[in-house]
Amino acid sequence: MDICGIDEAGRGCLAGPLVMVGAKAKGEYKIEELTDSKKISAKKREYFFDLIKEFYDYIIVFKDNNLIDEKGLSCCLRESLEEIKNGLKSKKYIFDGPHNYGASNLECIIKGDEKINEISASSIIAKVTRDRYMMGLEEKYDIYEFGKHKGYGTKKHKQLINKYGVSDLHRVSFKVKEK
Numbered sequence: 344m345d346i347c348g349i350d351e352a353g354r355g356c357l358a359g360p361l362v363m364v365g366a367k368a369k370g371e372y373k374i375e376e377l378t379d380s381k382k383i384s385a386k387k388r389e390y391f392f393d394l395i396k397e398f399y400d401y402i403i404v405f406k407d408n409n410l411i412d413e414k415g416l417s418c419c420l421r422e423s424l425e426e427i428k429n430g431l432k433s434k435k436y437i438f439d440g441p442h443n444y445g446a447s448n449l450e451c452i453i454k455g456d457e458k459i460n461e462i463s464a465s466s467i468i469a470k471v472t473r474d475r476y477m478m479g480l481e482e483k484y485d486i487y488e489f490g491k492h493k494g495y496g497t498k499k500h501k502q503l504i505n506k507y508g509v510s511d512l513h514r515v516s517f518k519v520k521e522k
Contacts, residue, residue, distance in 0.1 A: 347433035348461025349424060349449075352380070352469035354416065357504065358487070358494035358513045359480075361411060361419055362473040365427035365436070366401040366464040374398060377463035379456040380470035392471040395464045402430045403472055412516040420444040437462060484510055 351363040374394055383391070395401070404426045406419040414422075424446035428436055436448060439455040439462045452458060456466040474493050481490035486507050492500045494512070509515055 345434040346459070346461050347427070347431055347436045348439075348455070348459050348463070348465045349427055349436060350380075350439040350456050350462050350466040350469055351420070351423070352466075352473040353494065354420070355496065356494040356514070357496045357500060357517050358489065358510065359408060359477050360473065361406040361416070361423065362469045362476070363404045363406075363420070363423035363427060364401055364465040364469040364472070365431045365433075366395065366399045366461050366468060367431065367433050368399055368461065368464075370398075372398055373460045374464070375460070377460055377467065379454075379463065380466040382457070383467075385474070388467050388471050391464075391467050395468055399461070399464050400431060401465065401468055402427050403468065404430075408512055408514045411514050415516070417444050421446050424449060439466065480512065484512060487512075 345367065347365045347367040349363065349365045351361060353359055353361045374391065377391060380388055404423040406423055411419050421444040424438065424444060437450045437452055437455060437459055440451055441453050443449045443451050455462040477493040478490045487503050487510060
């Protein structure tokens with residue numbers, strides 16, 4: 344069946360973009376070992392990333408922190424879903440999670456990245472793409488250590504924000520609470 348699986352990386356991050364990916368197998372071949380990107384090592388994600396690029400069609404949508412602050416996360420999620428549907432034609436679109444954020448003609452499956460091969464592929468592409476992007480900013484934003492936490496709300500990242508304030512890469516609409 345012609346399925347486009349959709350997943351994102353960076354939804355809850357304190358800094359950096361939201362990266363959403365739609366992926367569908369080019370033919371009958373599917374990489375059966377795929378699963379949720381958070382459940383496999385960075386090394387294994389990198390390995391699968393190259394395989395997915397070979398055997399799947401995909402589209403990557405970035406929404407930067409400024410757009411997330413301006414429009415809101417839900418709006419950016421909805422727009423990204425619609426961009427994927429317009430850019431990667433398929434008979435069926437399936438998104439990982441319980442909400443469609445107002446996007447039309449979209450099935451939502453909780454833990455879909457563990458159950459649907461195409462969502463697993465999109466999960467891995469999104470995670471690797473976003474992680475590489477954030478690691479590429481390590482030198483420019485060295486005091487924030489993005490190469491280590493990739494913009495997620497780790498204890499160390501929150502400490503660095505509290506010490507240095509926010510950068511132009513941080514989502515100012517997201518409130519940081521000290522633990």
